[in-house]
Amino acid sequence: MRAHLSLLGFLFLAFPWAAQADHAPSVRVPILTYHHVGDCGEECMKHPKAASLWVSTKAFNRQMQWIADRGYTTVTMDAVSALFHPQTGTASLVGNFKLPAKPVVVTFDDGYSDTYDNAFPLLLSRKQKGVFYVLPGFAGQPGYITADQMRKMSGSGMDIGSHTVDHKPLRRLGPLTRVWELTESRRMLEEILGKPVRHVCYPYGDYNRFVEMDAQEAGYLTGTTTQRRVATKEWDSFALPRISVRERTDLRRILP
Numbered sequence: 001m002r003a004h005l006s007l008l009g010f011l012f013l014a015f016p017w018a019a020q021a022d023h024a025p026s027v028r029v030p031i032l033t034y035h036h037v038g039d040c041g042e043e044c045m046k047h048p049k050a051a052s053l054w055v056s057t058k059a060f061n062r063q064m065q066w067i068a069d070r071g072y073t074t075v076t077m078d079a080v081s082a083l084f085h086p087q088t089g090t091a092s093l094v095g096n097f098k099l100p101a102k103p104v105v106v107t108f109d110d111g112y113s114d115t116y117d118n119a120f121p122l123l124l125s126r127k128q129k130g131v132f133y134v135l136p137g138f139a140g141q142p143g144y145i146t147a148d149q150m151r152k153m154s155g156s157g158m159d160i161g162s163h164t165v166d167h168k169p170l171r172r173l174g175p176l177t178r179v180w181e182l183t184e185s186r187r188m189l190e191e192i193l194g195k196p197v198r199h200v201c202y203p204y205g206d207y208n209r210f211v212e213m214d215a216q217e218a219g220y221l222t223g224t225t226t227q228r229r230v231a232t233k234e235w236d237s238f239a240l241p242r243i244s245v246r247e248r249t250d251l252r253r254i255l256p
């Protein structure tokens with residue numbers, strides 16, 4: 001017994017963090033948001049608000065390089081959902097995902113075709129992952145990713161999530177339309193991809209507890225917003241914060 005106690009004492013002195021495991025700080029999961037990646041163009045530059053949604057391919061490349069240099073690993077939302085469903089849902093639903101020590105999520109809103117043309121090949125060549133929240137109601141329309149492109153991205157390890165069918169502010173819709181936006185977009189995307197779609201991003205970051213409940217009811221595991229914070233497991237998994245990245249965003253402030 002004495003030997004055991006002194007062994008424990010030795011272990012505690014040698015590895016004090018082992019005894020503090022329960023109080024270890026929660027894993028920080030910065031979730032970055034992009035809209036357009038590429039050249040905004042001369043006409044677009046005349047409108048500062050529209051132009052602010054564009055990150056040039058060069059700046060995007062530099063930002064992804066920064067992420068890699070600082071030892072961050074890009075993960076999908078399936079991996080993030082493991083934080084919230086450690087014993088139950090995730091393991092059986094989406095496989096055994098484990099978060100790396102320094103995870104980061106790179107998300108793209110609206111499914112613009114420039115993200116397929118410019119961000120996707122870059123991520124692929126860097127062996128990094130992206131999460132594309134697309135609008136199946138707009139698939140294939142000018143400027144938007146096609147169903148074939150969604151399949152190609154999904155087949156290459158990118159996460160395709162729902163941004164609803166056609167980008168309506170969910171809080172302002174009646175309950176039936178709100179549920180339809182959430183369930184129908186998931187159904188359409190699952191039909192296109194032939195695999196489960198488990199993550200939703202609320203258009204305009206417009207949500208409340210009814211939207212969250214309906215998202216959960218529709219079968220999603222996470223919902224993302226536009227609250228500007230870094231996610232941890234203490235956050236509500238249906239109201240996860242994200243940080244919008246611009247052309248000149250200093251990633252040192254977000255990813256120290």
Ligand SMILES: [Zn+2]
Binds near residue numbers: 110204
């Ligand atoms: Zn959007």
